Amino acid sequence: MNINTKYLGELSYTEEEIITFANGIFGFEENKQYLLIRFEEENGGLLCLQNLEDMNLAFIVINPFCFLEDYAPQPTEKDLEKIGSPVAETILCYNICVFNEDVQKSSVNLRCPLLINGESRQAIQVVLEDERYSFKQPFQELVKEK
């Protein structure tokens, strides 16, 4: 199957690659199916979450563990049940970024990670209870920590 993406031109994908957010993500509850695409082969940290229903809907996300070694999101059991209660090792975690023309003002949402069941590809966006994690963690600080 082929899809026109917002940032990466036309791509082909298979059924198995589709990630399903049964409840959508916050503010986009109607959009359920996404693809996760790497921007560059070597670029482990930066990915594009492309919606399949609307080619103009795409988010730029990061793998938080590339930048924050001690990031430890603790989703509730109730949240995990919604993606089939996967064991911790099979959960993939990504965080959505807000980019600004002024890169210094760009941020990442550490409070609301996207959690994906690596086996079933069911996914959910959660709001963590842990207030140490900011909705808008400046990107600059992450890179420094790295």
Add this chain to the structure above:
Amino acid sequence: MLILQRKAGETIRIGEDIIIRISEIGADRVKIAIDAPKGLPIMREELLTAAQTNQQSAATVDLTTLTSIQRMLHPKNEEKEK
């Protein structure tokens, strides 16, 4: 801002058809029961913040910004270019 003190089980009424009842008081959280007309949006503040943040993230990022972000993520590559 109006501030009222309530005990567990007590209620507050807003207008004619909204009733807020303090259902349970725990060590660091309270359980609140809200009775309001169907269709009236009620949500936890952080869900609204989450939705707003996602909406900002969905805005189009231009290619120049993307490139500078990738540079920032890979300072080593930048050094090589120099």
